[in-house]
Amino acid sequence: MAVVRSDRRADPRSREAAGGARRPVPDRAHVRGLGTPGCRPGSVGTTGSRRADIPDLPSSPGQRPGSAHAARAAWRRHCRVRAPTDPGREPGGARRVSVVRLGRIGYINCYPVYGAIDRGVTPLAAELVTGTPSELNDLLAAGELDLSVVSAVEYARHARDYILLPDLAISCDGPVRSVALFSRRPVGQLDDRTVLLTASSRTAVDLLELLCRDVWNVRPRMAQARAEAADLDGLAHLPHEAVLVIGDAALLLAARHAYPHRYDLGEEWKRWTGLPFVFAIWAARRAADQRAARAVHHTLLAARDWGLAHLDLLAVAAARATGVGITDCRSYLAGLDYALTDRHLAGLTDFFRRLAARGLVPDGSLQFLQVA
Amino acid sequence: MAVVRSDRRADPRSREAAGGARRPVPDRAHVRGLGTPGCRPGSVGTTGSRRADIPDLPSSPGQRPGSAHAARAAWRRHCRVRAPTDPGREPGGARRVSVVRLGRIGYINCYPVYGAIDRGVTPLAAELVTGTPSELNDLLAAGELDLSVVSAVEYARHARDYILLPDLAISCDGPVRSVALFSRRPVGQLDDRTVLLTASSRTAVDLLELLCRDVWNVRPRMAQARAEAADLDGLAHLPHEAVLVIGDAALLLAARHAYPHRYDLGEEWKRWTGLPFVFAIWAARRAADQRAARAVHHTLLAARDWGLAHLDLLAVAAARATGVGITDCRSYLAGLDYALTDRHLAGLTDFFRRLAARGLVPDGSLQFLQVA
Structure with a gap:
């Protein structure tokens, strides 16, 4: 088509x-x-x-x-x-x-x-x-x-x-909206599950790793993928339990309501540290x-x-x-x-x-x- | 448009x-x-x-x-x-x-x-x-x-x-056509120049690094970029002297004749080692x-x-x-x-x-x- x-x-x-x-x-x-x-x-x-x-x-x-x-x-x-x-x-x-x-x-x-x-x-x-x-x-x-x-x-x-x-x-200083982990299950259940990481980011990936390790106490399997706005349809066909998306693609994906769980990394950081x-x-x-x-x-x-x-x-x-x-x-x-x-x-x-x-x-x- | x-x-x-x-x-x-x-x-x-x-x-x-x-x-x-x-x-x-x-x-x-x-x-x-x-x-x-x-x-x-x-x-066993370094200058002049590496490949990147180091004796600066077929127009606007592209994108880029130099990595390997x-x-x-x-x-x-x-x-x-x-x-x-x-x-x-x-x-x- x-x-x-x-x-x-x-x-x-x-x-x-x-x-x-x-x-x-x-x-x-x-x-x-x-x-x-x-x-x-x-x-x-x-x-x-x-x-x-x-x-x-x-x-x-x-x-x-x-x-x-x-x-x-x-x-x-x-x-x-x-x-x-x-x-x-x-x-x-x-x-x-x-x-x-x-x-x-x-x-x-x-x-x-x-x-x-x-x-x-x-x-x-x-x-x-x-x-x-x-x-x-x-x-x-x-x-x-x-x-x-x-x-x-x-x-x-x-x-x-x-x-x-x-x-x-x-x-x-709280939710950022455009840096989010979209997940098919609560984040506490991501141990040993596959999380796709946008290939476009470094800071968000590092922040996610800290949160997984120090806050959520889970160790997912990480796999990198293309995850810009134009990639979202294709991304859906890669097997995964959760996906870290940033930028415009994160706003678009949120609007699709395709995942039951969405973790805003700005908000999670704020909750953890109290800081921007x-x-x-x-x-x-x-x-x-x-x-x-x-x-x-x-x-x-x-x-x-x-x-x-x-x-x-x-x-x-x-x-x-x-x-x-x-x-x-x-x-x-x-x-x-x-x-x-x-x-x-x-x-x-x-x-x-x-x-x-x-x-x-x-x-x-x-x-x-x-x-x- | x-x-x-x-x-x-x-x-x-x-x-x-x-x-x-x-x-x-x-x-x-x-x-x-x-x-x-x-x-x-x-x-x-x-x-x-x-x-x-x-x-x-x-x-x-x-x-x-x-x-x-x-x-x-x-x-x-x-x-x-x-x-x-x-x-x-x-x-x-x-x-x-x-x-x-x-x-x-x-x-x-x-x-x-x-x-x-x-x-x-x-x-x-x-x-x-x-x-x-x-x-x-x-x-x-x-x-x-x-x-x-x-x-x-x-x-x-x-x-x-x-x-x-x-x-x-x-x-x-010789040219592969779909794994190539496209360059604005002869490969021997890439020392300290920026080479974009397709983010889609691992083997081609490793092969390029071996060739740079052991055959061409140059040490370019490597930077990764999105380089699939849909990315080629955007890629043109990232500053670089050469770019490693694989797959269909490499065939398309070759057809554009946009670079004066093109190094087929299959061919370069064959010339170096005599092997497939x-x-x-x-x-x-x-x-x-x-x-x-x-x-x-x-x-x-x-x-x-x-x-x-x-x-x-x-x-x-x-x-x-x-x-x-x-x-x-x-x-x-x-x-x-x-x-x-x-x-x-x-x-x-x-x-x-x-x-x-x-x-x-x-x-x-x-x-x-x-x-x-």
């Missing part, structure tokens, strides 16, 4: 090709799109040229955290973190070009931060790259991005190479140009202020992108928190502390980009 | 819902589809009820092997391999039901083995579960599948729990019912014999599913090898030996299901 699909829904990353480029970037002329020889990937330059009435970002695709053999993981880390040997390259980066690259998650939960940028309300002197959290995590680690919103846990894993952007995060939970932070590579990073940070804060003042408008765009109702989108976006204050930091460091106690991340501390 | 898409193309796993179920499976009534409350996931029972003219399987989605922290990976492995504690459960399995579950990769390279089963030519007394190689790997490890085609390297990682099905594999390369094998869990496993194995061999005698017909179905031309599909399928003879085993064990020397898999040996 052929069905009509929005192209942007099925593959949100491709949306950026529609953006206009103001700056010539001759050095990157060799970087071509997979399907469009000769064109640059993504929109480049200030996005002020974009129309204010363009539709917003849709849901997005993913990767995998677990199941790698230890030595393999070590080898990969080795590949990634070693200093570049080519003197003609930026320190810490694999690129020779000077355009700043900023990562963006393709879920609607990023609308309040990127909506003003997409509409040209807040011009951004950077190229945007859209991906799943997992994809952005890897691209920032590889030096392909200078700054990005990434899984919170990625900061703990790469604190030597990253610096946090102050006062900006995606967090919740920080799912995503913005980080810059330490090797990135600090002045440019500060400029991007300044833009992001201004864009967020605009976004939070225009949630009605963003909810309409979010509903169009996901198929979730406008009212639902509005209340979802309003329920998220985009600040990073001491309260949030208490939640973040408590999470890191628990992961470090399990040997899942190195011990460390938070370091922030210095801003005026 | 709205585009017309084949539903099965966009999400091949959901195809199985179309299959008829002959056997009642009352114990699994609690297992419901994500979008269709109350219905069972996948087609269940003998597939002899299927029409012989149904279209064949399309391309399929994925997961992630690398970048996991070592301790995390260890914890996951621990979760997966420990013996089930519930006495009411099958040993080694997380299910309470007796229907045998067989995994199938949703790429056209599985048509020659599953085509006869799909058409009811060779009745199969098992439930089929379709996924990417990575998804099937995890589901077999979790005990959700009894038998499956899996990434070859998975056997080496789970030899304690798995047993090989004799005389059946997906391999090549085995990409996928069929394995059964040791804990699975051996008589049922032998019956499934017998069916698979008969189905393969039918498939290899009907490549013209399968090529038409493959072309319809992928959009790749019939002639191309025909020559692609004809170029693959579905046997597992001493020649193939020489290639397989040489691959395992090289991985073990790097500490990437444990040392071990091959054990086969005993058949008449």
Whole structure:
């Protein structure tokens, strides 16, 4: 059966090709799109040229955290973190070009931060790259991005190479709605049962593991699967007792009422610790140009202020992108928190502390980009 | 822009819902589809009820092997391999039901083995579960599948729990076409450049790492990404110098001629070692019912014999599913090898030996299901 699909829904990353480029970037002329020889990937330059009435970002695709053999993981880390040997390259980066690259998650939960940028309300002197959290995590680690919103846990894993952007995060103080375990049985009965893990997330997977081990006292069998919005129908046919889904896909799956049990991971964390939970932070590579990073940070804060003042408008765009109702989108976006204050930091460091106690991340501390 | 898409193309796993179920499976009534409350996931029972003219399987989605922290990976492995504690459960399995579950990769390279089963030519007394190689790997490890085609390297990682099905594999002796590194520069210049790795593969990723290290003498930065057929447009917008793609997506990407350099991993392996390369094998869990496993194995061999005698017909179905031309599909399928003879085993064990020397898999040996 052929069905009509929005192209942007099925593959949100491709949306950026529609953006206009103001700056010539001759050095990157060799970087071509997979399907469009000769064109640059993504929109480049200030996005002020974009129309204010363009539709917003849709849901997005993913990767995998677990199941790698230890030595393999070590080898990969080795590949990634070693200093570049080519003197003609930026320190810490694999690129020779000077355009700043900023990562963006393709879920609607990023609308309040990127909506003003997409509409040209807040011009951004950077190229945007859209991906799943997992994809952005890897691209920032590889030096392909200078700054990005990434899984919170990625900061703990790469604190030597990253610096946090102050006062900006995606967090919740109670239910988050878009990070949930959908289950066919009560969570206490998941011992030895199969839980599918979205390949798009890292922080949610780590949080789920902590909850299973320390709160629910169960040890399910974990299996990774593709679990973006476009994957939900296929996911139904993989055998499992529960599935961890994030982002727009989690909102859509909740609306289907296909599982008798749904555990909101923000809510579970709050019940356990009494603290807010920080799912995503913005980080810059330490090797990135600090002045440019500060400029991007300044833009992001201004864009967020605009976004939070225009949630009605963003909810309409979010509903169009996901198929979730406008009212639902509005209340979802309003329920998220985009600040990073001491309260949030208490939640973040408590999470890191628990992961470090399990040997899942190195011990460390938070370091922030210095801003005026 | 709205585009017309084949539903099965966009999400091949959901195809199985179309299959008829002959056997009642009352114990699994609690297992419901994500979008269709109350219905069972996948087609269940003998597939002899299927029409012989149904279209064949399309391309399929994925997961992630690398970048996991070592301790995390260890914890996951621990979760997966420990013996089930519930006495009411099958040993080694997380299910309470007796229907045998067989995994199938949703790429056209599985048509020659599953085509006869799909058409009811060779009745199969098992439930089929379709996924990417990575998804099937995890589901077999979790005990959700009894038998499956899996990434070859998975056997080496789970030899304690798995047993090989004799005389059946997906391999090549030279170019394979559907496992390729697409690159913007010669492979010798990928040092410190970003290579995107499909999240759907394990064996191809391991092979690429060996080639980078031991043959090409380069150490790229690896980043995982979604890279199934439906992801190709989005993938173009992630910054990278090269990308490893497998399955139908690799055939489609080759047809776009978007990269100046393309390295066929089957061909590279052959040039390096002079041996065939085995990409996928069929394995059964040791804990699975051996008589049922032998019956499934017998069916698979008969189905393969039918498939290899009907490549013209399968090529038409493959072309319809992928959009790749019939002639191309025909020559692609004809170029693959579905046997597992001493020649193939020489290639397989040489691959395992090289991985073990790097500490990437444990040392071990091959054990086969005993058949008449």
